[in-house]
Amino acid sequence: MDNSLTITVKVFRFDPAADKSGRLEQFAVASAAPLSVMALLAKVRELDATFCCRTSTCFKGRCGSCLVRVNGKDAFGCTTLVKPGETVVIEPHSRYAVLRDVVVDFSRPLAAEGEGGQ
Amino acid sequence: MKITARHQTDVLVIGAGASGLRAALAAAGAGASVILTNKGPLARSGITLTAAGGMQAPLHPDDSAALFYDDIIACGCGLADGDLARTLAEDAADRVLETERYGVTFVRDAAGGYALGQFPGQSRPRNLFVRGGGIGLAAGLAKACRSHGGIKVIDDFLVTGLVPDTRGAAAGAVGLGLRSGELTLLAARAVVLATGGCQWLWATNDCPADATGDGIVYAHRAGAELVDMEMVLFYPSVLVWPPSLKGAFVHYEFLASDVLDGNIYDNAGRPVLPKPLPVRDEAMRLLARAIKDGRGGPHGGLLWYVGDSPKGAAAVAAKLDILQYNYIRAHGVDPATDRVEVAPGAHYLMGGIHIDPDCRTSVAGLFAAPECAGNFDGANRLAGNGLTATQVFGARAGLAASRRAAENGGAGPDPAAAEAEAARVAARLDKNGGGADLAALRDRLRAAVQEYAGVGRDAAGLARLARLAGETRAELAAARVPDTGVFNQRLIELIELENMAEIAGLVAGCALLRAETRGHHIRDDFPARDDDNWLRHTLVTRTSAGPLFATKPLRG
Numbered sequence A: 001m002d003n004s005l006t007i008t009v010k011v012f013r014f015d016p017a018a019d020k021s022g023r024l025e026q027f028a029v030a031s032a033a034p035l036s037v038m039a040l041l042a043k044v045r046e047l048d049a050t051f052c053c054r055t056s057t058c059f060k061g062r063c064g065s066c067l068v069r070v071n072g073k074d075a076f077g078c079t080t081l082v083k084p085g086e087t088v089v090i091e092p093h094s095r096y097a098v099l100r101d102v103v104v105d106f107s108r109p110l111a112a113e114g115e116g117g118q
Numbered sequence B: 001m002k003i004t005a006r007h008q009t010d011v012l013v014i015g016a017g018a019s020g021l022r023a024a025l026a027a028a029g030a031g032a033s034v035i036l037t038n039k040g041p042l043a044r045s046g047i048t049l050t051a052a053g054g055m056q057a058p059l060h061p062d063d064s065a066a067l068f069y070d071d072i073i074a075c076g077c078g079l080a081d082g083d084l085a086r087t088l089a090e091d092a093a094d095r096v097l098e099t100e101r102y103g104v105t106f107v108r109d110a111a112g113g114y115a116l117g118q119f120p121g122q123s124r125p126r127n128l129f130v131r132g133g134g135i136g137l138a139a140g141l142a143k144a145c146r147s148h149g150g151i152k153v154i155d156d157f158l159v160t161g162l163v164p165d166t167r168g169a170a171a172g173a174v175g176l177g178l179r180s181g182e183l184t185l186l187a188a189r190a191v192v193l194a195t196g197g198c199q200w201l202w203a204t205n206d207c208p209a210d211a212t213g214d215g216i217v218y219a220h221r222a223g224a225e226l227v228d229m230e231m232v233l234f235y236p237s238v239l240v241w242p243p244s245l246k247g248a249f250v251h252y253e254f255l256a257s258d259v260l261d262g263n264i265y266d267n268a269g270r271p272v273l274p275k276p277l278p279v280r281d282e283a284m285r286l287l288a289r290a291i292k293d294g295r296g297g298p299h300g301g302l303l304w305y306v307g308d309s310p311k312g313a314a315a316v317a318a319k320l321d322i323l324q325y326n327y328i329r330a331h332g333v334d335p336a337t338d339r340v341e342v343a344p345g346a347h348y349l350m351g352g353i354h355i356d357p358d359c360r361t362s363v364a365g366l367f368a369a370p371e372c373a374g375n376f377d378g379a380n381r382l383a384g385n386g387l388t389a390t391q392v393f394g395a396r397a398g399l400a401a402s403r404r405a406a407e408n409g410g411a412g413p414d415p416a417a418a419e420a421e422a423a424r425v426a427a428r429l430d431k432n433g434g435g436a437d438l439a440a441l442r443d444r445l446r447a448a449v450q451e452y453a454g455v456g457r458d459a460a461g462l463a464r465l466a467r468l469a470g471e472t473r474a475e476l477a478a479a480r481v482p483d484t485g486v487f488n489q490r491l492i493e494l495i496e497l498e499n500m501a502e503i504a505g506l507v508a509g510c511a512l513l514r515a516e517t518r519g520h521h522i523r524d525d526f527p528a529r530d531d532d533n534w535l536r537h538t539l540v541t542r543t544s545a546g547p548l549f550a551t552k553p554l555r556g
């Protein structure tokens, strides 16, 4: 596959009914244009409908619906850009309990508000 | 799958955008117990978060509720119900300022007063600006709801349908708890729908993906009257490319000679818009026409450009140094220097559930508040009236629902109806899934709505859309998804797509019926406004044989 037309994504998979812990699964997303992490996750969902991610956007980079962990750092998925040719690891945001895959439960923060992160 | 969880409340509010949040506060303030549900996490989903933050109130010394009322009626091309427009104009100042009690703040001028902007259609400066935009508004109201002892928030919760009591009055809802995977019955003495619009139906729109019109369909299925479902407001310049910016918008207004003096160009570099810049509606028609004539770019849009502004690079940079342009910049596109590919996109739903000034629908015990409600704008909407309406009618819906709850002894949800709704959802589950390609059906439907019910419609296209919506519903009937329990996103999407397909048929039917051009409903085959025949709502009701399309007189 042409490297300049592909983004390699390793996404966190976790099924609360079956898994004790999560694992990373790799997908190759075809794209000639850079994609936001949020758009990338939507593309992964098109490749594998069992993969779950939040899809509601505010178009401002402020609401936090898109919070995930990108290459080991908590980030806003809607404004974090990945270029064709790059490899990216996307995991659930570190400060909330995981529901499924990269979807977290925003009503269950794992750490006190105001500590780093968002 | 069966109902395995149950909650009881006086007032159930479905949807926690600015309307639902305000309704919950009003109902709880009147002493009712309230359950506030939301499909996504609280204050992290819904259209309100995308709002720029303009909010109208007649606070200027030369302004008045009467002038505001006149502007609403004129902008709506005479199609708003007079009593709702009057209510909106008269309550606006109090409800808008009241949001400050919930921690919402407004931009102020040098003298310490509210900075008031004046937008097209506003005969006086009337536009306040919420700090932090829609996110600031939602954050303040959400905090007030969370800390109110009378309001129980159940978010990440998808309502799948309303449940009546044995006499047909609204008595609650069934939904899917996304965190638990449980089918849940929410029993209530009164229900407020505040579920927002259905703009996600259009392939090009500037709303979040959860704007699928669920509540409007549920109201229709419960027997409530819907009006003017053809009335959708389009914004001229919504991004169609690159993929991760699809749905963001750039200001049409900034192209004016006295602002940045830019233009929108076709694929041959020819400007599409004359100067002086035409009003938004006219511009939108010119853009849609140019796209239909094949003058669009590689992704179906036209090129918005301010890079050669005679005002100079510094002026452009200063004007575009706001949140929404910085968001675009974060995606590697610089709107100050790059050509940005745009097309008219669905922005706001004027039509919806028919209400009276207390937000009562035609179903007892069922109330509806702003964007999912239908008859307070007409055929177009003034800038800043969307958010004001959330507060005016949100508060009225909450109060009226709390009164209804107090009077209603509460027969409770009809168990058979609750079971039937649960069974309807459960029937979609099968461990092997299958039956239909949901993504393909969704994309086909959204493309057809864009093409046939976008800017510029005609009878042949609308009939095609009605047919396709019906076919999509038939194909969806066979679709099954596995029961994965917690956060079953395929089930969410199947339910949303069913709702969208049903609404697409209602939009097509109403648009077909209204054989005239008014506001944002542009019929290429009926290009003139026809006040003799069409100062009426289109009306859709449910019958056992399917939707019935008719008309309904305006209220004065």
Ligand SMILES: Cc1cc2nc3c(=O)[nH]c(=O)nc-3n(C[C@H](O)[C@H](O)[C@H](O)COP(=O)(O)OP(=O)(O)OC[C@H]3O[C@@H](n4cnc5c(N)ncnc54)[C@H](O)[C@@H]3O)c2cc1C
Pocket (backbone or CB within 6 Å): B014, B015, B016, B017, B018, B019, B020, B037, B038, B039, B040, B045, B046, B047, B048, B049, B050, B051, B052, B053, B054, B055, B056, B134, B157, B158, B159, B160, B194, B195, B196, B197, B206, B207, B210, B211, B214, B215, B347, B348, B369, B370, B371, B372, B383, B384, B385, B386, B387, B388, B390
């Ligand atoms: C880009 C943009 C900019 C705008 N800017 C302005 C502006 O500056 N000024 C202005 O006045 N207006 C503006 N508007 C319009 C205004 O923002 C909206 O009309 C208003 O916010 C709608 O509020 P709402 O509470 O009715 O709906 P929403 O904010 O959409 O809230 C509805 C809620 O219901 C939930 N819901 C939906 N279905 C279900 C279900 N089945 N079960 C449970 N929950 C459900 C959703 O998750 C959502 O949170 C703008 C609109 C857009 C798109």
Ligand code: FES
Pocket (backbone or CB within 6 Å): A056, A057, A058, A059, A060, A061, A062, A063, A064, A065, A066, A067, A076, A077, A078, A079
């Ligand atoms: S979607 Fe709102 S901050 Fe990313």
